[in-house]
Amino acid sequence: MSTILEISHLVFLGLVLLIPLTNPLTSVALFLSLSGDMSLEERHRQSKMASIYVFMILVLSFVGGEVVMNTFGISIPGLRIAGGLIVAYIGFRMLFPDPAAVQAETQKTGDEPKVIKPVSRNIAFVPLAMPSTAGPGTIAMVISGASSWHQSGAPSPWIAYTALIVTSLILSLVLWISLRSSDVIMKAIGKEGIEAVSRVMGFLLVCMGVQFVINGVLEIVRTYQPMLPH
Numbered sequence: 001m002s003t004i005l006e007i008s009h010l011v012f013l014g015l016v017l018l019i020p021l022t023n024p025l026t027s028v029a030l031f032l033s034l035s036g037d038m039s040l041e042e043r044h045r046q047s048k049m050a051s052i053y054v055f056m057i058l059v060l061s062f063v064g065g066e067v068v069m070n071t072f073g074i075s076i077p078g079l080r081i082a083g084g085l086i087v088a089y090i091g092f093r094m095l096f097p098d099p100a101a102v103q104a105e106t107q108k109t110g111d112e113p114k115v116i117k118p119v120s121r122n123i124a125f126v127p128l129a130m131p132s133t134a135g136p137g138t139i140a141m142v143i144s145g146a147s148s149w150h151q152s153g154a155p156s157p158w159i160a161y162t163a164l165i166v167t168s169l170i171l172s173l174v175l176w177i178s179l180r181s182s183d184v185i186m187k188a189i190g191k192e193g194i195e196a197v198s199r200v201m202g203f204l205l206v207c208m209g210v211q212f213v214i215n216g217v218l219e220i221v222r223t224y225q226p227m228l229p230h
Contacts, residue, residue, distance in 0.1 A: 006155060010163035014145075015170060021138040022054070022171055024178040030132050030205070031179050032186060033094060033198030034123045040183065046124045047179035051172040053129035058142055058168040061134075065143040066150070076140050077216040077223070083136030084212025087205050090127045094202030133175055136212055 027050075035043050069079070130139075149160055186194065 003159065007159055007163050007166070010155070010159070011166050011170070014163065014167035017141060017145075018058075018138060018167065018171060019174070021135070021141060022133045022175070024133070024175050027128055027132045027175060028178050028182050028185070029197055029201045031123075031128060031182050032189075032194055033201045034121070034127075035182075036186070036191060036194040036198070043183065044180065046122075046128070047176055047182075049124035050128040050133070050179060051176035053125050054133050054175055055168045055172040057130055057134040057139070058171065059164060061139045061142040062146045062164050065139065066147050069143065075220075076143070077219040079140055080136045080216035080219065081213050083131045083139075084209040084214075084216065086127070086209070087131050087135070087212060088209025091202045091205030091207075091209055094198050094205065097198075128179075136216075 031043075031047070031050075035046060038046070069075070149155075155163075189197070
C-alpha cells in the first residue's frame with residue numbers, strides 16, 4: 001500500500017508541476033489556427049500523433065535527456081533560447097503567412113474552376129508536441145527532476161519509472177482530449193474566427209518565444225556573474 005501511495009504522490013506532484021508548463025489550452029488554440037484547411041480525419045490523426053509524440057518526449061527526456069545534453073554540451077539556458085527562437089519563428093509565420101501557402105490554387109477545367117486543396121502539413125511533432133506542449137520549460141523540468149533523482153537515489157528505479165509513465169500517459173490523454181474537442185470550437189467560430197485566432201496566437205507565440213530567450217539569457221548571466229572579476 002505504501003508503494004501505491006508513493007507512486008500516487010509522485011504522479012500528483014508531476015502533474016502539478018507539468019500541467020501549467022504543458023498548458024493544453026495553448027496547444028488547442030495553436031491547433032485551431034494551423035488545422036483550418038484539414039479534413040476531420042486528418043485533424044484527428046494529427047491529434048493522436050501529437051499526443052504520442054508528447055508521451056515519447058517526456059519519457060525520453062527523463063531517461064536520456066541529461067546524457068544527450070551532456071554529450072553534445074547543451075545547457076539548460078541553451079535549450080531555452082533554442083526553444084524560444086523556434087516558438088518565435090512559428091509565431092512570425094502565423095502573423096505574416098505566405099499568401100501562396102494559404103490560398104488554394106485554382107485550375108480551370110472547362111467552364112468550372114477546380115479547387116486544389118493545399119497539401120496537408122504535418123503539425124503533430126512541430127509545433128504541437130514540441131515546443132507548444134513539451135517545450136523548453138517542460139523538458140528542462142523533466143531533465144532537472146531526473147538529475148535530482150539520480151543524485152539522491154530515492155525513490156527506487158521501478159517506482160520512479162512507473163510514476164513517470166503514468167504521469168506522461170495522463171498528460172498525453174489530456175492533450176488528446178483537448179485537441180479532439182477543438183472540432184466543436186472550430187464549428188462554432190468558423191473560418192474567419194480561426195484566422196483571427198491564428199493572428200492572435202501568432203502574436204502570443206512571438207511574445208512567448210522572446211520571453212524564452214530572455215529567460216535563457218538571464219539564466220546565463222546568473223550562472224556566470226559570480227565568476228566575473230569585481
